[in-house]
Amino acid sequence: MPLYAHALACAFGLGSWVSINGLWVELPLIVNVLPEGWDLPSYLTVIIQLANLGPLLVTLAHKFCPGRLRENLVIYAVLSVGVVACVLLAVFWKNTTVILGQPHSTAFFILTFFLALVDCTSSVTFLPFMMQLPAKYITTYFIGEGLSGLVPGLVALAQGVGMSKCVNVSHVSDNLTEPEPSTFIMETQYLPPNFSTEIFFSFLALMTAISLGSFIILNRQPRTFELSTENLVQDSDAVATVCRGLEGPMDPNPKTYSPEEEEKLRNIVLLPKPLHSSYQLAFIYFMVLWVNGATNGLLPSVQTFSCMPYGNMAYHLSAALSAVANPVACIIAMFFPICSLVFLGVLCLLGSVFGGYIMAMAAMSPCPLLQDTPLGDAIIVLSWVFFTGLLSYVKVMVGVILRDRSHSALVWCGAAVQAGSLLGSVIMFPLVNIYHLFQLGDICNTICPF
Structure with missing residues (x-):
């Protein structure tokens, strides 16, 4: 069922950056509530970069412990964390704590870190997992990754994020003894959103849950040797030759491999490497x-x-x-x-x-x-x-x-x-x-x- 698999791959890619993209497009509303105001984007930049600890650990694990890191388990973990963090964000994003006499959005920052950890780690786990599927599905995955920015943006536009208008406002002097004539100036007034920030964060939780569900189905699909090369055979005579050479009677007692051997086998390209x-x-x-x-x-x-x-x-x-x-x-x-x-x-x-x-x-x-x-x-x-x-x-x-x-x-x-x-x-x-x-x-x- 190619279309079915394409839809799953696209939905899986949707969870790659949907949470952080959603936070960025929602900022015009968030900054009006949280005490950091328009300094909030600079905080988010630092938090997102700290979350690169996730991909760093995954990369080091592949380098020094080849075959021992199960990408499917990591993906299960990060997407589950993403769903929980989005739900908690919808409930606690306004909560503040006083640190050194100043209110800070501690709950928002902590939950943002976990969302960033999910999205950053997806860069070094989602793509390698997609390698287990035919090559044509990796493009569909990238479409889903693109939709992770498009969908929150469209929802934010429907919400009316950051829409404003110029209003002519009069200012009256406070001096009662020598009253001055009223002055008129133009001020920027932001329009109220069509629905709340809590509903938007709940939507992000739903999108992440859809990605998790798609991954669960993809991970349970049977992946054979022939499946992993099916889209590449038709385009290359050399590929066809290699594949025909691998055909033969099924081994009634297939050999099992250790995790280290499986990692090496995955890194051995079954097709001739591109001559780069x-x-x-x-x-x-x-x-x-x-x-x-x-x-x-x-x-x-x-x-x-x-x-x-x-x-x-x-x-x-x-x-x-x-x-x-x-x-x-x-x-x-x-x-x-x-x-x-x-x-x-x-x-x-x-x-x-x-x-x-x-x-x-x-x-x-x-x-x-x-x-x-x-x-x-x-x-x-x-x-x-x-x-x-x-x-x-x-x-x-x-x-x-x-x-x-x-x-x-x-x-x-x-x-x-x-x-x-x-x-x-x-x-x-x-x-x-x-x-x-x-x-x-x-x-x-x-x-x-x-």
Whole structure:
């Protein structure tokens, strides 16, 4: 049942980053309640990077104890923790404690750490597990991973997160002896959401539970030697030759292997390894590092600065359509896979050009180019769409290339994903929160010189 398996793979990928993506799109409502206010994103950045302890431990376990780490048990554990953490977050996210005389969102921070631990660990466990399935399902998994950003974003848009309007407000002087005439100024007023934050966190719990249920079914599906190569045989005569050489009568007494031997067998590619030189492999892993550093660390840190000067509509269209571009790119990769390193390098360069424009507009905030013009709004929205779409395609195809090499190649791919995300966040944190190189003006009162 290929469609059934594709649906399960997609739903499984949905749980990879749905929780953290959901927290980011819900921030405009959360910061109005928690005592940290708009300092909250800087706290979240630090907490998410601390959660990279999870993938670090998994990678070290594969390196020094090959075969002893059962990925299916790790996935069971992290997804279960994710469901419980989302449920607890819906109940306790407002709770605060006083530390050194100041209120802090301790419960929110602790539960966010566990959610980040789940999502970060998924990068080095979900992909290697998908290697046990036919190659065609890994693209479907990436579609699900893309939906983990799209679905919370669409729900947040339906919720009305961060929607605001400019209101002309009068201010009356408090001086009763010498009254002054009332003054009128424009103020930004945020509209109430259509449903509560608790309902949104409950929705995240449901999405994580769906991912867990899909994994339970996938993990119980019979996986034979023939199944793991079924999609690769038809495309290569060399593959067909290898597979025919492996055909023969069934052994009535199949040999059992120790965990160490199983790990070695998984790392021995049953098909001829792609002929990539050390320089090409270095380029592949550099693309993984750069693409994830840009899409998970560098640019998300300045999305508000790049979009808000153009207005709320541009900001929400950029967030929603760029989230749509991710799964669309994955679908394109499914039907039009191109593994040429030159082609992927060109796409990576084009995506980086759009990312450079976005970064430049963020640096010019609150007065970027073509502000208050339809052309400026269209360019910034399309820049986010093409930046996300092009680099998402590169991310998928690089994953497919490394999938065809070995199990350990995907493990190190996941490690490179997290390393890139960590590097991007570490670079942007001091620039945004310490040196304040990016400025966000009030869209209702900012007056630009041009």
